[in-house]
Amino acid sequence: MIRALLLTVALASAACRAAPPSPGQRSGPTVAGLEGAALYARYCTSCHGAQGGGDGVNAPNLDPRPRLHRDPAWSRSRSDSALAAAIRDGRGRAMPRFGRTLKPHEIADLVAGLREIAEKGNRP
Amino acid sequence: MASAEETTRTDSAPAHDDRERRALGWMDRLLALSSLGLCALFAYTVLAEVSPEWGPLQREYGRLLAVDPSGKGARAPRGIQQIHVQPLELVDRCTSCHLGADKPRVASTGTRAVLAPHPGSMLELHPPERFGCSSCHDGQGRATSREKAHGREANWAEPLLLGRFVQASCAQCHARASAPRAPDLRVGIATMRRRNCAGCHVVPDLDEDRRFGPDLGRIAEKTSRDWVFAWLKRPAAQLAGARMPDFGLSDREAASLVAFLFSVPPPPRPPAAPVAGKGAEAGRALFSESRCITCHAVQGKGGTLAPELARVGSKLARPWLEGWLRDPKAHDPATIMPRFRLSEEQIGSIADYLGEEFEDEDAERWQRAAASALARDREASAGDGRKLALHYNCAGCHSIADLRPAKIGPEHTELGLKPVARIDFGAKASLPRTRLAYLREKLRDPRGFSKGLRMPRFDLSEEARESVLVTLLSFKDRRYPASVRAAGERRPWHGRPPPGPVGELVRELSCLECHALDGRGGTLAPDLSLEGSQVERPWLARYLAQPTTLRPSLTERMLQLRLRADEVGLLVEYLVAARRADGVKSARELFGAAGAPDPESALHGRRIFHERLSCPSCHATPHGARGYLGPDLSAVGSRLQPGWIYHQLLDPVRARPGSIEPRLGVSPADARALAAYLATLRAPPASAPTETSP
Structure with a gap:
């Protein structure tokens, strides 16, 4: 009985020690990335393509052609703020500005989604 | 003698003492142990009280804050933290451990998810002080230990929702069909509507009174016994994307049902002479002109509102098909198929085409199997x-005949709270005892739990099944006050036709299966609520008589219903008179007394359009713009009223909610110039619109 109690106590304290939340084991898209992907599908894919291949349905009509997003090297060479600025203020004449349509937090989500799409470029 | 006695005594005394000492020792040890145990228990209680689970986390967060360059000397909170949301009667102590959840990121929290900020931007839309944590994540907000707070306790009704299942909570305030940022909820409820779960269950948000399967009154005229037998045995094998589930019927049961269905006398109908068409080629042209694939798919290509047609030629009896094409709603009042105003010869041609070109290569196999x-x-x-x-x-x-529908399945209204103790896991003893595990298995293998269960198998894809599960878990009502609920989103797919004769026509043509009025109705085609302020009347009349394609990239296109002139007139009259927006300028208000744009301002607008803004990326004009994402603007002046163009340019998102046109921040002066330019883009006079008057 007492041994059982002692054992319980010992185990419980050990469990307490072990219990504090283990390091995050999240893998796959972040929540920001998921929301960004939804925004990407809505606003970007018609030109930049469903998989970010720069081959959307409207791409052939554009000069310059839409940027290829599924390219990790390109993504890593651009800072978050540079990407956010391009979405917010537009780029060149072809890319419209979205700063008055999307809220800053949505643009941040979109950048997160863009990063995840870019990294897929590594996979076949 | 004496020594012998002594010996005996010394012999027996130590034995007695030993026994006594042993007995004492046992008692001693028991006492010592139990007091040790008590001490330990006491110490543990005290320790547990002074060093709760959040203690080390708060100290760690404090250390991180101390070394964080952007921290500016911020201090970690000490003790139990709680968020009290009065209107929701919510007390959440989650932030006692999740210290960074509502704060900016602290450098070097690294992989410590528990200390990291809430991911995504959800907290900006739902600030914790208004919504707390457990309103979305469930769990037990008041608890202060990990396991309890996460609701992983027997009989705690709402365990923590993780990953996609957090969306289940959105339905407390948002309509499932349109909940923003809850794709699983939208897909799930749409799937449940499509598969008509409400046929047997009471399902929240699916309370509309509508039958989803076809009327079987004329089944004997429509098809063969063989086809019905094969269909009953395995619907998905007869039709890709079949909505009817698999009831797992034996041959005998399927044969009995066939006997029953074919014993029901079909209702009388006006005699119609068989019609001769002009052959499959003529039918093919009519099929494509009428845009049948906006709703029907052919070999997987086309719409999802109506059945796939690829194998329909081996299913339908010709006289039935002719009658159906003549007037679908006379055959089945609940069908969404509109009546195309076809001549007898046209009906015959389409029947020729469907009969000849849509044969089922597999027909011989199932016909033989069914017949035997x-x-x-x-x-x-x-x-x-x-x-x-x-x-x-x-x-x-x-x-079917006199059979009445019944809700034979359990109500879904409170499914998201159904106590695990009341779930019968039956033969599936190895399943984890959770609501989610049960529901997932129920959808996968509905009758595997015990004998005598009736639910059929729906063969959902894994993705669709998970979305349905999210939706099933959303069925509960915490009765939050209206102040936190999202307004005006209820049941958007259930269209409400206007009163009077125009409403009759709208109902007959099933307009609101694709279009919406006042936010209610279909989502496939534009909302017509403000059509009267948007388009030029002659254009509307011409379009209804002969629909053209506005957006080249779309596959779903307006049906060619072959409306009569008086029907077109009725619809035009209604939309122009009753469907107007407030605050849209007339041409005179915009362009002055002349009511027409002056050439100078039109030229200025043309430059803005092509040289300053990114309009050409999405729209086409006669002046070099080639985009085809948005409507082709080559003749927009004949289609849209200048006042509406101006209105929409100022704020496209407000003017047409749901449109992806971005706000470019066009000034009123520039919008006026752009409207002037676009108003000059008119259809060539050769095909100038002539209004059809009633």
């Missing part, structure tokens, strides 16, 4: 079939 099974089960009786039809609630989806 039906021949074997000669004793299958209509009476048995009727009993089966009642048992499986066929009338939940179909209209």
